[in-house]
Amino acid sequence: MSRALWILAVLLSHWRRHPMQLATLLIGLISATALWSGVQALNQQARNAYDRAAATFGGARTAMLVGKDSATIPQKLFVDLRRAGWPVSPVMEGRVQIGGRSFRLLGIEPVTLPGEVGSAPAIGRGDLQSFVTPPGTMLVAPETLRDLGLTEGATPQANGTTLPPLRAQQQLVPGVLVVDIGIAQTILRMPGQVSRLLVGKSRAPHATLQSVAGDTLRLVAPDAESDLERLTDSFHLNLTAFGLLSFFVGLFIVNSAIGLAFEQRLPMLRTLRACGVSARMLNTVLVLELVSLAFVAGLIGLVCGYFIAAALLPDVAASLRGLYGAQIPGQLTLKGEWWLAGVAISILGALAAAAASLTKAIRMPVLVSAQPQAWQQAQRRWLVLQSAAALAVFAIAGGLIWLGDSLLAGFAVLAALMLGAALILPMLLELVLGFGERRARQPVSLWFWADSRQQLSGLSLALMALLLALAVNVGVSTMVESFNRTFLVWLDGRLASDVYINATSDTQATAIKAWLKDRPEVDAILPGGRADTQFGGVPIEVLGLPDHATYRDHWPLLEQTQNAWVRLRPGDTALISEQLSRRMKLGIGDRIEVPAPGGNWPLEIVGIYADYGNPKGQIAVNFAALTRRFPQTPLTRMGLRVAPEKIPPLIAALQDKFGLDDRSVADQATMKADSRRIFNRTFSVTAALNAFTLGVAGIALLTSLLTLANSRLPQLAPLWAIGLTRRRLAVIELLKTLSVALITALFALPLGLLVAWCLLAIVNVKAFGWRLPFHVFPLQLIQLLGIALAAALCAAALPVARLARMQPASLIRIFVNER
């Protein structure tokens, strides 16, 4: 043991003499672990919230019976099934508005609620009485209570009814209100109806479903993955992809630091072997040293990862809320596995990054044999092998584009493209630098190109990291800008009304409409409404659009039949959103049957419209037809057409007359500003991770240059000796770094555009169900080119400054020191 410790001490002594190299190694491991763990912390936080939501009074995690052809089922079926031995419990679900804000109302029957359903025991025996008997109790999450600005015991108004006293319950997800089913039926005005029947796990014998309910019900098996999880998969996959990219960029730093340390320690390792340290002992201690360093770096990385996750959490939560309606708590809570996984990933990453060096150490002969190959020959062979690997990876990417049809395949195409590009980069650089060398006439410029080529093997990993970071930046920025441009045009069409009103109840809405009819400045009142139903087993929205020129002229349609708007009037046709069209493979002319309370509603598709940012599929129908088919649809929403100069006084008058707050009445500009704010926030996480990745790539370049700087002295000293000043040498070194960075950045631009195309044409379509037009933004590309050069300049500044200020004694040592 003490022998191993002695050898470990000797190995560690190398880092004491080369603190910058140790710092490089640790920075690489810390960045890799921090970014990966930070992203995982965010994913874990969100998944915990989804689990909480899914478990709320029997979400998708419980088996259930739903109506085959209608959105609700008669309560009598519940009674019949219980009598027949079925362990069922009814649930009524709908939406209510409190103070202009929409909430999910869940009515449950606590006595029959299956024991395995989450949150059920929390009602408590003592509270059961008050929960089921009038006025009842409404359970809400503490966050919801805070958002409403109410306290426990308050009885707010919703849908024209006074709600039961509110009571906070920790386990509930925000945005959900839970009451006894009888109260829910009253609030939603659906007496004798239930939305679904939860099925408990009791194995008691019972009659067949057919014999009790005939053909009216369908059994839905419990789902391991909730709707929210399914919807947000793409978001988390995107985060994970970024985390993985940053992790690999971090590992490039580690690989470069370990590779250099290994080369520098080769004589030491040979001496150790010559002094009697066995190969097995030496390799064991090398691994032990690496694991110890990775453990320390992993712990620091985890702390950094925690802070990164905490910093990004508000934006992630806002994105998930804006995109999917998912409620994520703002306080980061992490499980023990996260810490263990973080340390494990750091150690595994370090071992992976050091694999090549460790293999060399295992195979290292004790005696130094003459190297028969010149560096050029060795480099040439390495470049050819790497390029062949790159071509193989490109072929895989091509195959995936051709055959793959999933989100994972989309990401795999991206990964293969980037890996292939990274592998082929050194060959491209070699070709460009070789061309420069052939064209050079002056001896110094000849040396400039030749020496740049020789440096390639040492710098290539850092340049690959720069290439990947830049390509991802170009790709993501192009996608975001394309989205931004499309989104703004689309928003102008979608928000065509000048004023938007959301009344607190149908009664108030009727009063507002009556008042507005007498206002001469109001050119048109455009009522709106939406109902929720299921289609093809997934929840969808049915949107009611009034027959008005505002929609005919502005509503953006991607595809349509002739006279689509005219054909919408009778109520037997529909427009469908792009994502629903792609998900269900529906096109113009197809016929669908939408479950409605009175039975299935047959509709012909006459148009497809873009519906960016909506995770749910949507169908747009004539408003009057919607209210006929879904009579319980709240009629609280309306848009107004008003001349621009008359908008502020009208809003002021509405607020004054009906006590509407800013959330209940807003002008078009405010709505658009809100939408843009949500849009921008959605991509702020991406922007932050983009910046992190570029930063890590900058560090990779800096550390490579720093570690190379010392080993390059034997190449630079002879030039100094024959008359090149240190300052001139420093300038040449700087130019060399900038040249290879520029070549890399120029290669990153087309690669980035290809990444953007993949994101827009493959990943977005699979992840969100919409395809955006592809735009190129030259100014943005020039800006990124500038950033790449600035990063290279910053990375080169320190080693170059050190060279410029280097004492002649250090350069003389190259000639006098026995090597």
Place this chain on the structure above:
Amino acid sequence: MASENPPILSVTRLTKSYRAAGEEVAVLRGVNLAVARGESVALTGESGSGKSTLLHLIAGLDAADGGEIRLGETRLSDLGDAGRAELRRDRLGLVFQQFNLIPSLSVADNLAFQSRIAGRHDAAWHDELVERLGLGAFLKRYPEQLSGGQQQRVAIGRALAPKPLLLLADEPTGNLDEDTADDVLQLARDLVARTGCGFLMVTHSARLAATLDRQVTLHAGRVA
């Protein structure tokens, strides 16, 4: 003179070949050699005669094709990599032309390194080595801060610190000027005499070879 003592090293009919440019080149063609306890032997010969190869085979750094090497009662061909490493650690001292010190360790740590990993660190002997090698003033320095002669003294001290059975030196003075070479070799001889170990030194220099007890000359892979 010391040949009356039983041999600590005996090399019998040793052969070794390498492949170079597709051809088999025989470097050693049946070498016989013995070194007794307390005896110092110079191994001389022209470049390519197989001196260094023979030394490497004796040190267990490489494996012979045929013949036998015995160190005391141990036959090297019976040992695997770990066994040969143990042999080098506990019973051999190696000194190279390039010094091969560990650059990240101080002089004191370099000196104590082999004796510590062999578990045979003797503080009194360590102090004596420091004094005899004249390294007292440099113990906290690092190898790069020493001259070539000083570095080679540290290398000799490191090799002798575990009191080996045999000290093997491959051109130990090849990088040193004549005066320093004489000085370093004198120190090595004194310390070998003090420990009573055997000493086998590869050298090109007939002048330095003449200062040892016996000279063995290799020619075309055989003892001339």
